[in-house]
Amino acid sequence: MNVRSQPRTTLTLLSVAFLVAAACRTAFSQCGYEAEVLPWPPGYHLVLPSDMNESGVVVGQRKVQGGSLQISAFRWTAEEGYVTLPPPPQGAAEWEATDIDAFGTIVGLADLPGNPSWFQIVRWPVGGGVELLSPANSALSYSNYAVLADGSIVGTISNGPNGQFPRPFWWRDGGFLSIPEPIGSADGGFRCAHPTGWAGGLVRLSQRSGELEWYAVLWKPDQRPILVDLLRWPFFNETFVALDKHLRACVVATESVNGSSPKRTYYWDGLTLEAVGPNQGLAWTTGAGMNELGQIVGRTGVLGGNGFAFLWQDGVFSDLSTLTTLPPGYTLFWAHRPLNDGVLFCDAYLRGSIRGVILRPQTVAEDVNVDCKVNTRDLQLVLEEWGPVNELSVRRADVNGDEEVDAYDLAEVLGAWSPVELPGNAR
Numbered sequence: 189m190n191v192r193s194q195p196r197t198t199l200t201l202l203s204v205a206f207l208v209a210a211a212c213r214t215a216f217s218q219c220g221y222e223a224e225v226l227p228w229p230p231g232y233h234l235v236l237p238s239d240m241n242e243s244g245v246v247v248g249q250r251k252v253q254g255g256s257l258q259i260s261a262f263r264w265t266a267e268e269g270y271v272t273l274p275p276p277p278q279g280a281a282e283w284e285a286t287d288i289d290a291f292g293t294i295v296g297l298a299d300l301p302g303n304p305s306w307f308q309i310v311r312w313p314v315g316g317g318v319e320l321l322s323p324a325n326s327a328l329s330y331s332n333y334a335v336l337a338d339g340s341i342v343g344t345i346s347n348g349p350n351g352q353f354p355r356p357f358w359w360r361d362g363g364f365l366s367i368p369e370p371i372g373s374a375d376g377g378f379r380c381a382h383p384t385g386w387a388g389g390l391v392r393l394s395q396r397s398g399e400l401e402w403y404a405v406l407w408k409p410d411q412r413p414i415l416v417d418l419l420r421w422p423f424f425n426e427t428f429v430a431l432d433k434h435l436r437a438c439v440v441a442t443e444s445v446n447g448s449s450p451k452r453t454y455y456w457d458g459l460t461l462e463a464v465g466p467n468q469g470l471a472w473t474t475g476a477g478m479n480e481l482g483q484i485v486g487r488t489g490v491l492g493g494n495g496f497a498f499l500w501q502d503g504v505f506s507d508l509s510t511l512t513t514l515p516p517g518y519t520l521f522w523a524h525r526p527l528n529d530g531v532l533f534c535d536a537y538l539r540g541s542i543r544g545v546i547l548r549p550q551t552v553a554e555d556v557n558v559d560c561k562v563n564t565r566d567l568q569l570v571l572e573e574w575g576p577v578n579e580l581s582v583r584r585a586d587v588n589g590d591e592e593v594d595a596y597d598l599a600e601v602l603g604a605w606s607p608v609e610l611p612g613n614a615r
Contacts, residue, residue, distance in 0.1 A: 219511075219551050221508070221532065221550065222547070223515075223545055223546070224548070225514075225518065225536070225544070226264060226543060226545070227269075229270050231252055232251070232252060232270075233252060234250055234251040235250045236248050237264070237542075238284075238285065238287070239285075239287050240524075240525060240527070240544075240546070241288045242527050242579075245263060245288055245292060246263070246264040246533070246544055247264070247287070248261070249283075249285065258282045259282040259283070260282070260283055260284070261284050261285035262285065263285065263288075263294065273294065274318050276308075276318055276319070277320070278300065280298035280299055280301065280310075281299040281300075281301055282298070283298040283310055287333070288335075289336070290579045291337065293339055295309060295333065295341055296310045297330070298310045307330055308320055308330065309321040309333060311341065321341065329345075330346075330357075331343060332344040332378065332389070334379070334381040337580060341360075342358045342378040342389075343357060343377060343378050343379075344377025344378065344379075355374060355377060356371060356372075356376060356389060357377070357378070358409070368407075371391045371407065374392060375400075376390045377389050378407075379428060380429050381431070382431040382433060383580050384433050386406055386431055387408070388405065388406050388427070388429075389427055390402055391405050402424050402425060402426050403415040403417055404416045404418050404426050404428050404439060406428065418441070419441050421444075422443050422444040424442050424443075426440075426441035427439070427440060430475070430476075430484070432482075435458060436455070436456060437456045438455060438464075438475040438477070439453065439454040439475075441454070443467075450471065450491055452467040452473060453465060453467070453474060453484070453500075454467075455482075462503070464500045466488070471490050471491075472491060474486045474488070477525040477526055478526065479526040481501070481528065481556075481558055482501055482502065483499060483530075483558070484499075485526045486522075486523060487523065495521060497522055497534050501558075502559060502565075508520055508523055508532070508534065508547070512547055517539060518537065518545075519537045520534055520536045522534060528582045528584070529582075530551075530557075530558035531546060554601045554603070556570060556584045556585055556601065561606060562601060566601050567602070569585050570598050570601055573593045575592070576593075577593065587601060
């Protein structure tokens with residue numbers, strides 16, 4: 189957190205003055221989401237959007253209808269539309285973009301010629317060009333990877349057929365870092381990363397009894413690995429899938445229930461776990477992402493039945509389709525990523541095809557954490573983000589939009605104070 193020097197007495201007096209004034213003011217807002225459906229480009233047979241960053245850049249894969257071109261990666265912006273990303277210099281039968289960071293670095297996968305099962309990671313830097321990560325130790329494939337602010341890529345690497353013998357990897361500046369034991373050679377891998385430099389995932393380690401046990405793992409170069417035994421049997425495959433700057437996390441685990449294996453999602457505050465959604469029986473909940481506002485999104489349902497996209501925040505679990513209005517025929521079914529400005533990136537079905545959907549929150553600017561209230565949580569975010577705004581900042585904390593989180597933003601929040609739920613909340 190960047191903290192600028194401010195006279196403490198001045199801030200205290202300012203806070204008191206605006207708290208008094210807030211009692212005479214009321215803020216109104218419609219706490220729903222406005223939906224923007226990505227356009228369907230003419231001549232395309234398949235469009236699968238996968239990620240979006242705060243600048244509004246969407247990446248994914250597409251296939252041209254009736255052509256010989258296989259699946260290829262794309263970048264989309266409102267200004268440029270769909271732009272095909274180049275394949276790696278070595279060529280590829282297919283290539284796709286799966287992740288984009290706050291700075292615009294894009295990563296994805298490519299099937300190398302002559303070996304369709306050999307998936308390699310492709311990186312498209314901000315300045316242009318494309319590069320292919322070299323395999324390590326005769327690796328056959330990569331999976332479950334994420335990109336960090338410094339251009340590092342973390343994930344899971346396998347050197348056996350069909351993804352066997354997985355282990356974590358960390359690639360930076362053209363090479364692979366040495367990962368310390370006990371996680372360096374353990375089964376498992378990294379599933380997520382945060383721009384501050386931490387990666388999270390899961391590993392399976394041998395115990396003195398000879399049995400293997402799953403652990404959620406956190407690691408940052410030059411730091412000791414942090415192993416957390418979050419859930420015991422009948423849970424397994426417990427892993428971090430998203431982190432915030434305070435190392436709070438979204439956790440997904442698999443539970444054994446009468447021969448079935450439903451997914452369960454939890455919010456971890458560093459000490460305790462809180463269930464996200466209906467984590468009972470054959471109901472399943474798969475968290476996909478979490479932002480600095482404390483929002484978790486994903487998909488939920490019941491084994492054998494239909495599912496829907498969800499939003500969870502401060503213990504409130506919502507069907508996202510009840511918070512927005514989609515065009516006729518659309519069904520919202522996956523929420524992929526909650527951005528730090530409160531925008532949600534999702535998927536929707538339309539007559540068998542998948543469309544990318546951007547959900548923008550409809551609330552007042554002073555509602556920094558987008559929970560339809562203006563209260564102490566919004567003040568907390570303003571104080572945490574104090575200082576100049578950069579690519580990794582929570583931009584909603586810059587309430588007046590002057591590229592600086594300071595006393596003026598604090599005053600805006602205090603002036604719109606509304607500790608009770610704002611009118612128009614759809615939840």
